[in-house]
Each structure stands twice: as C-alpha cells, then as structure tokens.
Amino acid sequence: MKRLVERSEYLNFLKRHQDKPLIKVVSGVRRAGKSTLFQLFRDYLTETGVSDEAIISINFEDMAYDSLRDARSLYDYLIKKIAVKKKVYIFLDEIQHVENFERVVDSLFIKENVDLYITGSNAYFLSGEIATLLSGRYVELKMLPLSFSEFVEWKKQNEDDQPNAQYFNEYLKSSMPYTLFTETDQEALEYLQGVYSTVVLNDIVARLNVSDVRVLERLIETLFSSVGSLVTVNKIKNTLVSKGTSISNKTVEKYLQGILDSLILYEAKRYDVHGRELLDTQSKYYVVDSGLRRLILRDHHQDFGHVLENIVYLELLRRGNKVYVGKVDRYEVDFVAINAKQEVSYYQVALTTLDEAVLKRELRSLQAIKDSYPKYLLTLDEYNKEANFNGIKKMNVLDWLLSVDS
Known part of the structure; x- marks a missing residue:
C-alpha cells in the first residue's frame, strides 16, 4: 500500500x-x-x-x-x-x-x-x-503542492529507483499530491480538471458573481500562457481584445485579483535592486502547479525555460522567501529572494549556458549587482555544472531543488 x-x-x-x-x-x-x-x-x-x-x-x-x-x-x-x-x-x-x-x-x-x-x-x-x-x-x-524533493523522496520509498532527470520529467506533469496515486496520465489529467473546475467555480465565479465564465477562463488561459513574462493589466486586456474577447481594464483587475486569491496563480512584483524598493509597473505571474498549466494549454507550445523558472519561483517561496523580479539598471534578474532575516539572494534561471553567448547574457544582470549577497545561476547543465564566475555560483537546478541547505 x-x-x-x-x-x-x-x-x-x-x-x-x-x-x-x-x-x-x-x-x-x-x-x-x-x-x-x-x-x-x-x-x-x-x-x-x-x-x-x-x-x-x-x-x-x-x-x-x-x-x-x-x-x-x-x-x-x-x-x-x-x-x-x-x-x-x-x-x-x-x-x-x-x-x-x-x-x-x-x-x-x-x-x-x-x-x-x-x-x-x-x-x-x-x-x-x-x-x-x-x-x-x-x-x-x-502551503504549496509537493516540492521536487518531497516528490523524489516519495517515489524512492514507493517505486523503483530512477535517475533524477526521469523523476523531474514526471514531476513536470503535476506536483499535486494525489496525482502520485493515479495510474495513468489520463487519470491524472482528469483529476486536475476536477481541481481546476472546483477552484474556478467555487473560489472565483461564486465569489465574484462572474456572469460570463468563458471570459474568465480566457483570462486564465492568457495568464497561464504568459508565465515568466512581464505584463500589465492593460497588456492583458489588449491581448484578450485582440482575440475577440470584450473586456475592460476594471474587469481584468477584478478577475485577476480573484484568480490570485484562489491561489492557483502567484504574482511576482518588480524590485529595484539598487534603490531597494518595489516598482508599481509590470509583474510576472506563476502557476501553482505545472500540471494545471498543461491541462489548460494542451495545444500550446510550452516554453520550457519559463516552466523551469516557474518551478524555481515556487521553491523559493517554499523556503520562506518573499520573491520579486529584479531590475538592475537596464537588466533583469529573474528572482530577488529576501528571507525572514532580510537576507537577500539573487537567481538567474536558464535551460543551459554551455553556449558562450548565452552564458554572457545570463551573467550580465548578476554582474551588474555590486553588493556581496549570494548570486546563483541555475541551469540543467550536467557539464561544468558547478562553475564559479567571480562569486556567481552555477548549480544544476535539480541538485539545487534537492538540496536542503541552499
């Protein structure tokens, strides 16, 4: 059992x-x-x-x-x-x-x-x-769904041992605890459909008295497809209008708050690293479970880089941080994490930096930060996965997710 x-x-x-x-x-x-x-x-x-x-x-x-x-x-x-x-x-x-x-x-x-x-x-x-x-x-x-560490620990206790990369491929399908007990991908998707429908109908539609549920669902689809991208209420509205959905900025704001309150979506606000202050313009949004995103965007071309970014964001929350998108002059840092002791750490996330041009691009925002707080470059690279670039520590993201002292 x-x-x-x-x-x-x-x-x-x-x-x-x-x-x-x-x-x-x-x-x-x-x-x-x-x-x-x-x-x-x-x-x-x-x-x-x-x-x-x-x-x-x-x-x-x-x-x-x-x-x-x-x-x-x-x-x-x-x-x-x-x-x-x-x-x-x-x-x-x-x-x-x-x-x-x-x-x-x-x-x-x-x-x-x-x-x-x-x-x-x-x-x-x-x-x-x-x-x-x-x-x-x-x-x-x-509380959030399962961390990758919890997922791997359970798998090792209950099933045959596998490489971490294989576990990660399974983890991407969903981090909701019950999906561990489903037998097939189809069964897991049917379960996630039930979760999604309950959240939308009970926690958003009923509370906000939404009259046109399809408009709300199109907004959710737009937000899910924009994971990891800077957006504004006006940009979201314009995207929906361009696709034939009539909606106002006020309605977008109302529905967006209801979606955030339902906890299927999280907002990461922008943070001026040099000025040490939050910025009102633009935010990024992240989904509470990659399986829910797959459910809603089944025919969508998945930007795996943003999916990986999403997972790192949730893990930083699990570890007790407040998490923001960093602005450093004209550059962007994926995440600024501030813990309960007000200690800061910086994270850049990329699929791979084995290409020199990509490495240079990913490092430059971290290099623009002049303080001495920890800086991390997280990738899926197995080769040269623990390099150090003048204090910027490169780590394999799976190793980082499984570590207890990061």
Missing part, C-alpha cells in the same frame, strides 16, 4: 507551534495537501499520548457538517464538546465555508483548554477585517 506523503517541513511547523497560545492557520490552493497534513499531525498527537476524545476534527466540505456552516451552530456544537475536557485540539478544515467564522475562531481562542488549527483554500479568507480581528493571534503556514 502506498504511503501518504510525509510533508516534514510543514509538519514541523505545526509541531513547533503546538500548545502555544496562537491560532494555527494553514492556507493553500485546493488539494495541496492541507487535510492530509492535519491527518498526519493528528496521528502524531495520538502517538504522543493525546486521546481520541481530545481531538475534534471537522471538514466543512463534508456534507455531514452542512448544519454547522452557521457561526452560532458551530460554536454551540464545539462548546458542548470542550466543556468537560482538559486540553482539546480542534481542527476546522476549509473554514471559509462557515459564515462569520472569525467570530467562532476568536471565541475559541480565548478558551485556555483549546489548541486551534484551521485551513482555508483562498487568500481572502484571512483578508481585511478578519485579519484585523485576529491580528497578533495567529501564525500562518502558506
């Missing part, structure tokens, strides 16, 4: 904050593994001596709990459960389905015998007034 994927980094986050007076919030796109993470943590609690009676778990996507999608009903239900117990661990999965859920969460937070864990599948469930109400009372884990 194939085992669940051990999301050790995410699991350690929950372990670190266990029993601390904070609400543990796990956010992430649908089917990224949030519910499985909770299951793994509940298993851990049981193994460390917590009784089954002290663990309360509700998944609001289960129809069995439809009657608890009202704040008062949920609160009354939970209060009865915790009234006579000492320490109680409460897991509320996909809590965005509960109207005014923040009132329940805030009320449970002040109970001394409650350790509270919640998940949500969109960014707006902790936005605005809700975030203000809970400010200072929660820690958030932003």
Whole structure:
C-alpha cells in the first residue's frame, strides 16, 4: 500500500507551534495537501499520548457538517464538546465555508483548554477585517503542492529507483499530491480538471458573481500562457481584445485579483535592486502547479525555460522567501529572494549556458549587482555544472531543488 506523503517541513511547523497560545492557520490552493497534513499531525498527537476524545476534527466540505456552516451552530456544537475536557485540539478544515467564522475562531481562542488549527483554500479568507480581528493571534503556514524533493523522496520509498532527470520529467506533469496515486496520465489529467473546475467555480465565479465564465477562463488561459513574462493589466486586456474577447481594464483587475486569491496563480512584483524598493509597473505571474498549466494549454507550445523558472519561483517561496523580479539598471534578474532575516539572494534561471553567448547574457544582470549577497545561476547543465564566475555560483537546478541547505 502506498504511503501518504510525509510533508516534514510543514509538519514541523505545526509541531513547533503546538500548545502555544496562537491560532494555527494553514492556507493553500485546493488539494495541496492541507487535510492530509492535519491527518498526519493528528496521528502524531495520538502517538504522543493525546486521546481520541481530545481531538475534534471537522471538514466543512463534508456534507455531514452542512448544519454547522452557521457561526452560532458551530460554536454551540464545539462548546458542548470542550466543556468537560482538559486540553482539546480542534481542527476546522476549509473554514471559509462557515459564515462569520472569525467570530467562532476568536471565541475559541480565548478558551485556555483549546489548541486551534484551521485551513482555508483562498487568500481572502484571512483578508481585511478578519485579519484585523485576529491580528497578533495567529501564525500562518502558506502551503504549496509537493516540492521536487518531497516528490523524489516519495517515489524512492514507493517505486523503483530512477535517475533524477526521469523523476523531474514526471514531476513536470503535476506536483499535486494525489496525482502520485493515479495510474495513468489520463487519470491524472482528469483529476486536475476536477481541481481546476472546483477552484474556478467555487473560489472565483461564486465569489465574484462572474456572469460570463468563458471570459474568465480566457483570462486564465492568457495568464497561464504568459508565465515568466512581464505584463500589465492593460497588456492583458489588449491581448484578450485582440482575440475577440470584450473586456475592460476594471474587469481584468477584478478577475485577476480573484484568480490570485484562489491561489492557483502567484504574482511576482518588480524590485529595484539598487534603490531597494518595489516598482508599481509590470509583474510576472506563476502557476501553482505545472500540471494545471498543461491541462489548460494542451495545444500550446510550452516554453520550457519559463516552466523551469516557474518551478524555481515556487521553491523559493517554499523556503520562506518573499520573491520579486529584479531590475538592475537596464537588466533583469529573474528572482530577488529576501528571507525572514532580510537576507537577500539573487537567481538567474536558464535551460543551459554551455553556449558562450548565452552564458554572457545570463551573467550580465548578476554582474551588474555590486553588493556581496549570494548570486546563483541555475541551469540543467550536467557539464561544468558547478562553475564559479567571480562569486556567481552555477548549480544544476535539480541538485539545487534537492538540496536542503541552499
């Protein structure tokens, strides 16, 4: 029997904050593994001596709990459960389905015998007034689908050993955890179609009251095909209009925010390296899973360089960075990563730099940066894969993805 994927980094986050007076919030796109993470943590609690009676778990996507999608009903239900117990661990999965859920969460937070864990599948469930109400009372884990390292570890534990390049080819098909358990590419695509449809219909169309779903889908297709390219709202609108879709800048902005809130797409803003400030003009967008991009753009010519760039972007997020597109004079750096300690590192991503002209082009933006922060050139090259160009460290991207100390 194939085992669940051990999301050790995410699991350690929950372990670190266990029993601390904070609400543990796990956010992430649908089917990224949030519910499985909770299951793994509940298993851990049981193994460390917590009784089954002290663990309360509700998944609001289960129809069995439809009657608890009202704040008062949920609160009354939970209060009865915790009234006579000492320490109680409460897991509320996909809590965005509960109207005014923040009132329940805030009320449970002040109970001394409650350790509270919640998940949500969109960014707006902790936005605005809700975030203000809970400010200072929660820690958030932003969960992504499988890293390449997690993917390879699971494959080695459950299947025959293969070269890393072969694993990477499989990883490109999808990083969604459940696809590991599908038998064929067609089955995986059918699963991804279900995920995509649920995100679009439940997290974007329903929330924004979209009347013409096809216009929204054309916008998503345009964004997916523009991965790794600098775009503006006006440029996106003009692209859609040129293809016969009538849409305004205001509607593009509205739909774009809804797509970002659904967490199937991430925005990387531009950052002036010399001025140390964000720039308002142009952004790049990256898809949460390469499999979803393949699903939507089946007949599209894949720019593999941008696909690789997409994977590096997500990995930098996993490693706890804020990630921007760098501007250095007239050059562009693929990524400026800033960690929690405000330490900066720079990354340039290319399929190969064995051609001298390509190498020169990829190095020049990093060479234009005059500070002493780490600079990396990530490629798929096997030959001369660990070169050093006056402090710019070249690495094979698969080695980098599998490294634990990069």
